[in-house]
Amino acid sequence: MDYFLSEEQQMIVDVARQITDEMIVPQRAELDETEDYPRDILNAIAKADLYGLYIHEEYGGLGGGCFDIVLALEQFARGCTGVATAFAASALGAYPILISGSEELKQKYMPLIASGEKLAAFALTEANAGSDASGIQTTAVLDGDEWVLNGTKQWITNAGEAQIYTVIAITDKSKGPRGATMFVVEDTDPGFSYGVKEKKLGIRCSSTRELIFKDCRIPKDRVIGRIGMGFITVMKTLDQSRPGIAILGVGLGQGALDEAVTYAKQRVQFGKPIISFQAVQHILADMAIQVEAGRALVYSAAKHIDAHKNDMSKASSMCKVFATDMAMKVTVDAVQVLAGYGYMRDYPVEKMMRDAKILQIYEGTNQIQRNVIGQELNKEYMRSA
Amino acid sequence: MKIIVCVKQVPDAKDVRLDPKTNTLSREGVQAIMNPYDRHALEEAVRLKEQHGGTVTVLSMGPPQAEEMLREAVSCGADEAVLVSDRAFAGADTWATTYTLAMAIKKIDDFDLILCGKQAIDGDTAQVGPGLAERLDIPFVAYVRKINDCTASTIRAERLMDDGYDLVEVPLPALFTVVKEINEPRIPSLKGKMKAKKIDITKLTAVDIEADLEQLGLKGSTTQVVKVFSPELRGERSMLAGTASEQVAQLYAKLSPLL
Numbered sequence: 122m123d124y125f126l127s128e129e130q131q132m133i134v135d136v137a138r139q140i141t142d143e144m145i146v147p148q149r150a151e152l153d154e155t156e157d158y159p160r161d162i163l164n165a166i167a168k169a170d171l172y173g174l175y176i177h178e179e180y181g182g183l184g185g186g187c188f189d190i191v192l193a194l195e196q197f198a199r200g201c202t203g204v205a206t207a208f209a210a211s212a213l214g215a216y217p218i219l220i221s222g223s224e225e226l227k228q229k230y231m232p233l234i235a236s237g238e239k240l241a242a243f244a245l246t247e248a249n250a251g252s253d254a255s256g257i258q259t260t261a262v263l264d265g266d267e268w269v270l271n272g273t274k275q276w277i278t279n280a281g282e283a284q285i286y287t288v289i290a291i292t293d294k295s296k297g298p299r300g301a302t303m304f305v306v307e308d309t310d311p312g313f314s315y316g317v318k319e320k321k322l323g324i325r326c327s328s329t330r331e332l333i334f335k336d337c338r339i340p341k342d343r344v345i346g347r348i349g350m351g352f353i354t355v356m357k358t359l360d361q362s363r364p365g366i367a368i369l370g371v372g373l374g375q376g377a378l379d380e381a382v383t384y385a386k387q388r389v390q391f392g393k394p395i396i397s398f399q400a401v402q403h404i405l406a407d408m409a410i411q412v413e414a415g416r417a418l419v420y421s422a423a424k425h426i427d428a429h430k431n432d433m434s435k436a437s438s439m440c441k442v443f444a445t446d447m448a449m450k451v452t453v454d455a456v457q458v459l460a461g462y463g464y465m466r467d468y469p470v471e472k473m474m475r476d477a478k479i480l481q482i483y484e485g486t487n488q489i490q491r492n493v494i495g496q497e498l499n500k501e502y503m504r505s506a
Numbered sequence: 507m508k509i510i511v512c513v514k515q516v517p518d519a520k521d522v523r524l525d526p527k528t529n530t531l532s533r534e535g536v537q538a539i540m541n542p543y544d545r546h547a548l549e550e551a552v553r554l555k556e557q558h559g560g561t562v563t564v565l566s567m568g569p570p571q572a573e574e575m576l577r578e579a580v581s582c583g584a585d586e587a588v589l590v591s592d593r594a595f596a597g598a599d600t601w602a603t604t605y606t607l608a609m610a611i612k613k614i615d616d617f618d619l620i621l622c623g624k625q626a627i628d629g630d631t632a633q634v635g636p637g638l639a640e641r642l643d644i645p646f647v648a649y650v651r652k653i654n655d656c657t658a659s660t661i662r663a664e665r666l667m668d669d670g671y672d673l674v675e676v677p678l679p680a681l682f683t684v685v686k687e688i689n690e691p692r693i694p695s696l697k698g699k700m701k702a703k704k705i706d707i708t709k710l711t712a713v714d715i716e717a718d719l720e721q722l723g724l725k726g727s728t729t730q731v732v733k734v735f736s737p738e739l740r741g742e743r744s745m746l747a748g749t750a751s752e753q754v755a756q757l758y759a760k761l762s763p764l765l
Contacts, residue, residue: 128703129700132696132699132700132703133696135699136693136694136695136696136699139693139694140693143693144693165692165693168692168693168695169693169694169695169696170695170696170697170698171696174696183696183697
């Protein structure tokens with residue numbers, strides 16, 4: 122379908138598509154096997170200026186918004202959700218600084234992130250703090266001119282590869298949700314190290330590790346926003362970033378649909394290509410409907426978010442739930458269309474099916490998203506009543 | 507360092523068809539692309555600029571449609587683009603082409619290095635690079651696989667040979683033709699594409715480059731294509747026997763009716 126993209130938006134799609142077709146697709150199976158971080162692909166993305174898509178021009182970016190990064194991510198995910206996740210994780214790490222950071226922090230870090238010279242990562246999750254972010258146990262204590270961090274963050278995307286980490290820690294336990302603060306930690310800070318690389322079901326070329334803080338000392342001016350406002354920054358960050366996860370579902374779903382249709386046209390059974398059988402046609406038709414509906418919702422949500430900075434939560438959560446549940450279903454169906462061949466690693470759809478699962482889990486499980494949507498509905502209807 | 511890269515628009519080799527009646531290349535519906543070897547020349551020029559500073563100018567002789575390819579070159583890092591285009595250039599062989607390009611380069615005037623692909627994938631002559639260097643009376647090195655280093659007055663490069671490579675040093679200005687081993691061309695950047703959309707492409711005609719009309723196009727070409735045909739693949743085959751001169755005589759007798 123034609124979404125009437127502007128000339129600049131079409132350029133984003135074209136550049137991202139070329140990187141996807143020429144670099145990501147040829148390497149994805151090997152990256153899945155070796156679990157190697159896709160550095161050369163990310164370097165090409167950096168050289169093509171795409172790390173700066175959503176960053177203001179004054180900080181070396183291209184001045185676009187949520188919709189612009191969504192267009193690039195859709196292409197990358199069509200090739201490999203692991204590569205797309207590694208790319209998107211830097212934006213997730215950058216948003217807290219962009220949203221709440223001081224002018225000094227923005228001047229210091231955003232140009233480096235916009236050029237892709239340095240990668241960022243976002244650190245919220247801990248062993249006892251997943252969906253319930255209030256379970257955070259990492260602490261930060263002011264000691265003279267330095268903050269001292271202690272604790273362990275878990276399942277951090279880009280850990281060990283990024284140089285700039287945005288980390289939430291408890292600064293005053295007695296204040297409950299208003300007692301958490303976000304900080305910038307650099308890879309070279311003393312007392313900061315990484316845990317082992319996790320072994321995952323999918324998105325295996327993206328790096329997932331622990332961040333370990335043992336009396337990690339950072340300068341006082343690395344606080345993002347005001348002390349005690351950490352949770353608000355986290356919520357705003359996730360509202361901004363979730364369409365980026367949603368669109369991974371759309372790109373992945375499109376990739377699975379492309380593989381399924383191509384295969385169904387070639388595979389001959391009972392003397393005919395299997396696409397001529399209605400049983401197969403209906404599966405493909407449902408896949409196509411779902412992917413297009415997902416795309417339409419994510420594009421609309423991204424444009425809404427770019428226009429309404431104070432009313433993002435519901436649109437952001439709705440598109441994340443729909444598009445990622447869709448990706449799970451569509452990739453399972455793609456494996457079914459390719460059947461025995463689809464189950465083999467010789468074809469890309471089994472990897473796509475494994476990759477899809479994480480989309481329903483990370484950046485807030487789809488159950489948590491439904492909570493958000495429910496709460497927003499409750500508020501809306503209270504206002505109108 | 508001021509670098510000129512000569513680029514040519516060619517039909518995509520993945521999609522080449524011959525018109526069965528005229529035996530000429532059917533260009534209708536065939537996508538035109540930048541000659542792949544020229545893409546490597548452009549990449550090398552952009553890398554040299556990134557290392558040593560300077561400018562990269564892409565130059566092409568071709569029909570007005572070649573403008574699209576020049577914009578693509580700008581999106582991959584070229585700073586300026588020049589299209590030499592005139593009906594008078596039509597039908598040029600490599601002799602007339604090198605004359606035209608040399609006149610255009612004399613118009614551009616200021617350069618330290620000219621880079622070309624080793625050959626174009628349509629004509630496959632590999633003559634334009636060396637011919638252009640002769641016309642400009644500057645040193646040339648063909649089949650360059652690596653540029654090692656350069657100073658303000660000299661440049662050193664590796665020339666790919668069948669049995670290894672030659673290390674060559676020449677004074678600047680000079681002309682190199684490059685092989686695909688020299689680099690991996692980059693994917694265009696977003697800022698590059700935006701710049702390419704806006705850039706004014708310099709367009710030069712035969713009059714602008716002060717060319718002698720007699721030396722242009724078909725008129726100025728020393729080779730003429732008499733006939734183009736596809737060899738019959740399943741044709742009669744025979745082995746010629748006898749002494750060398752007997753075989754030549756037999757071969758001549760067989761080929762002359764085709765002319």
